[in-house]
Amino acid sequence: QVQLQESGPGLVKPSETLSLTCSVSGDSVSSYYWSWIRQTPGKGLEWIGNINYSGNSNYNPSLKSRITISVDTSKNQFSLRLSSVTAADTAVYYCARIMITFGGVHGMDVWGQGTTVTVSS
């Protein structure tokens, strides 16, 4: 059974860089595409970006200048870095696996439990 677990600091100071890691168990990070999504308090879901096993990534245009998503196949994990954070980046951050079939790219079928990150001094 595939499981994803987010980890990283729960508190980040304004203007600093938010760094999160998603550890994958029960499957190989080399076999799929992976995604980061966030949810601000009381609000909806916002897609942050995707990455595949070879490191090819796609980012939300509204966040693109501040995002880096990377993959570490040796550790079977992938990571998110979001720079120059503000209070608006306070959210629950989820990592997820992207479902791909012969029909194409679909939704996220396996999710981590989410980790809350607060931006505050």
Next chain:
Amino acid sequence: DIQMTQSPSSLSASVGDRVTITCRASQSISTYLNWYQQQPGKAPKLLMYAASSLQSGVPSRFSGSGSGTDFTLTISSLQPEDFATYYCQQSSTITFTFGPGTKVDV
């Protein structure tokens, strides 16, 4: 970017009701439309993919339809565990987008 809208933003229903939620894309996305259910404090759960394909383990009272720009999620007979927020999401482009959500409550 493709924008997604949902209607209604919230609805009140009772156990046993038939519930329909609509999702609209700002441009054609073929059938690259996915639906999620989110319970409070939990991660979203994939219900439907490719507009009308039921994800493994999801009850058959859930169904989806549509193509192009207009899509629907239907719950044929609402159960107590179905009170939640539902999101649509397009995967037609390499940059995904979610709808704003529809909250289903009592």
